[in-house]
Amino acid sequence: MDVLTFNLNNPSRERAQRQLYWLAARPEQILVLTETAPSDGCDFLADRFEAAGFRVVFPRPERGERGVMIVSRLPLEAATTLSSYLPHRGVSVTVATTAGPLDIIGLYVPSRDATPAKTDRKRRFLEEAGRAIPSGTTGARLLIGDFNILEPKHEPRYPFFKPFEYAFYEGLEAAGYGDAFRQLHPTAAEHSWVGRTGDGYRYDHAHISAALVGAIHGCHYVHEPRTRSDRLTDHSALAVQLDVAPETQLRVSDPTDLGAAGALF
Known part of the structure; x- marks a missing residue:
């Protein structure tokens, strides 16, 4: 089973159309x-995938807010929000596999600036998410998305990140989760977002519970959507390959080929 996380950057309708072509060509069965x-733009993507037979979980946030959408070629046994605080930013789904249920939790952690309001908001979300995420020592589970945090040993080191942000990453490890990218690439320097000054940040993450440690087959960043000339978004995607087989798949069609009634342009 392959999973991809991709930051849409709240696209316009025109950019969403280009993103659709790229996403539809990806091999992953689940898109976070x-x-x-x-x-x-986001409604367009949700509508196109749903019309093509994909399972779409999209708790639409209130205006001015941001969230997570999960698009699946596989049937989903359950779909819930992670917690009551900013619920659209934490979405959990369960997939039936031949080895038992696999939970996938998509996260989009709030960004912040130096203002107390945004700092407190991010701190509260991380605290609530930390309490809501089940222990990594039980069950098969993948946490994946744009965490807007860095690992404590991130290179380069940025002085403006606060202890509570590093504490969330460390808390996942203490709860039994492992950084999938670091498991396979312990010393690699990778960045999924690059600022205007050229400084890089590894914001997008995938963490696996202990039950999946032996099943992680690949984990790598896909830089194309960020670096191509017609940039699709400001983040690199992150692809995860698991040696886990889904029980069944949905019968889906190409979301970019919906006939005259659903013409893209």
């Missing part, structure tokens, strides 16, 4: 799309 909004 972050930085969604109640917008024409």
